[in-house]
Amino acid sequence: MDQVNNSFDVIIIGAGPSGCSCAHQLLDAGKKVLVMDKSKFPRHKPCAGGITMKTLRHLPINIDHLVEHTAKEMKFSFGGSKEINLSHDNGSCVMVIRDKFDSYFFEQTIKKGAVFEKIDKIKQITNTQKKVIIEVDGKIYEADFLIGADGANSTVRKLTSDLKYKTPVYAYEGIVEKSDLEYVTEFIFNESGYAWIFPKDKHYNVGIGNLIPNKNSKKPSKKDLFSFVSEYFHTDKITNITAFPIGTEGDSYKANDNIFLVGDAAGFAESLLGEGIYNAIVSGKYAARAIIDSKLSSHSANQLYNNFLDSFTKELKLYRKGSKILYGYPRISYWMMKLGLGKKFMNGYSTGKTLTEIMGKSNVYLN
Numbered sequence: 001m002d003q004v005n006n007s008f009d010v011i012i013i014g015a016g017p018s019g020c021s022c023a024h025q026l027l028d029a030g031k032k033v034l035v036m037d038k039s040k041f042p043r044h045k046p047c048a049g050g051i052t053m054k055t056l057r058h059l060p061i062n063i064d065h066l067v068e069h070t071a072k073e074m075k076f077s078f079g080g081s082k083e084i085n086l087s088h089d090n091g092s093c094v095m096v097i098r099d100k101f102d103s104y105f106f107e108q109t110i111k112k113g114a115v116f117e118k119i120d121k122i123k124q125i126t127n128t129q130k131k132v133i134i135e136v137d138g139k140i141y142e143a144d145f146l147i148g149a150d151g152a153n154s155t156v157r158k159l160t161s162d163l164k165y166k167t168p169v170y171a172y173e174g175i176v177e178k179s180d181l182e183y184v185t186e187f188i189f190n191e192s193g194y195a196w197i198f199p200k201d202k203h204y205n206v207g208i209g210n211l212i213p214n215k216n217s218k219k220p221s222k223k224d225l226f227s228f229v230s231e232y233f234h235t236d237k238i239t240n241i242t243a244f245p246i247g248t249e250g251d252s253y254k255a256n257d258n259i260f261l262v263g264d265a266a267g268f269a270e271s272l273l274g275e276g277i278y279n280a281i282v283s284g285k286y287a288a289r290a291i292i293d294s295k296l297s298s299h300s301a302n303q304l305y306n307n308f309l310d311s312f313t314k315e316l317k318l319y320r321k322g323s324k325i326l327y328g329y330p331r332i333s334y335w336m337m338k339l340g341l342g343k344k345f346m347n348g349y350s351t352g353k354t355l356t357e358i359m360g361k362s363n364v365y366l367n
């Protein structure tokens with residue numbers, strides 16, 4: 001086994017949006033950053049690739065060239081003729097191909113100065129209070145801080161925290177080529193959860209998921225995806241089908257010592273429509289800021305990150321309340337959206353507001 005041969009200010013495990021967002025902030029502040037990932041980029045990440053307007057404000061890179069569609073028209077369907085059509089000139093989100101987005105974000109992170117290691121297996125993580133020691137693939141690395149940005153199946157979470165997903169949620173997605181039929185961005189709610197249609201340049205990303213499962217609810221299956229596509233697109237041609245968990249149970253997460261979880265690793269995707277890229281980018285950014293700001297503050301980085309989490313997780317709790325109404329009482333939800341809430345959401349999302357702001361409250365962490 002090598003002795004400590006690699007010493008960094010911060011080691012980030014996971015080079016998805018949360019890891020790259022965190023790295024960008026740290027590199028801007030002159031920190032020595034190592035990013036590790038089990039994959040080489042480009043790699044596939046199951047994701048519909050909808051990036052909301054509020055996310056663009058926090059994203060440290062310009063992605064105009066990756067935008068394949070802007071969701072100016074949206075439809076929410078509750079079965080039968082219960083449909084709500086909404087529109088806004090800005091669009092509620094931009095659509096990217098997730099693999100291309102991640103690959104570009106990764107490239108820009110390396111260009112900025114991050115060191116990258118493709119790794120296989122993390123064997124052990126030890127926190128000595130002064131340093132975090134990571135044993136991986138027969139090598140030892142050390143850093144002042146470790147960021148767990150390794151997604152919904154996070155190894156860092158499993159090795160360093162007692163945070164567990166009680167009811168893990170996951171979604172199936174696939175690709176349907178564009179034909180004569182035109183679709184806008186659509187969410188369809190049904191008894192087993194929700195389905196989506198996200199337009200791209202040459203295809204639709206389609207998927208199904210269940211964001212608030214309980215022991216009685218039916219688990220989404222590949223067969224359900226085929227039934228949905230057959231009903232909507234009159235075809236059984238779906239390519240690139242993949243399923244993956246969405247990390248949604250981080251409403252009460254608090255960071256320990258010098259190890260911070262961010263993004264899906266911490267369970268920060270919201271449980272209403274499964275948006276996780278925003279929460280990944282924002283949590284990565286504020287974990288980095290906590291580390292940077294602690295040098296000039298009487299508070300530790302841990303305290304600063306946890307202060308941020310206090311208000312950030314309030315927003316996740318608000319989403320959870322919303323999802324209980326949406327999935328528990330779809331009829332009421334339909335009428336609430338029809339009578340004004342839908343328009344309020346569309347306007348809010350399209351002007352880059354968070355849910356807290358849309359509901360008329362202030363948001364302390366937004367700057």
Ligand SMILES: Cc1cc2nc3c(=O)[nH]c(=O)nc-3n(C[C@H](O)[C@H](O)[C@H](O)COP(=O)(O)OP(=O)(O)OC[C@H]3O[C@@H](n4cnc5c(N)ncnc54)[C@H](O)[C@@H]3O)c2cc1C
Pocket residue numbers: 013014015016017018019036037038039045046047048049050051052119120122149150151152153154155156170171172173207243244245246247262263264265269274275276277278280
């Ligand atoms: C089907 C589906 C559709 C979705 N659609 C949307 C959407 O349209 N919009 C939206 O906002 N959100 C969507 N989400 C949620 C979104 O994909 C996640 O919230 C987001 O990717 C979280 O980013 P992250 O950086 O935290 O984790 P990830 O993007 O999962 O990145 C984690 C990284 O860590 C690496 N890694 C994992 N384990 C290890 C390990 N042991 N060692 C080293 N590296 C490791 C992985 O290779 C990966 O690169 C969707 C999710 C799913 C499953």
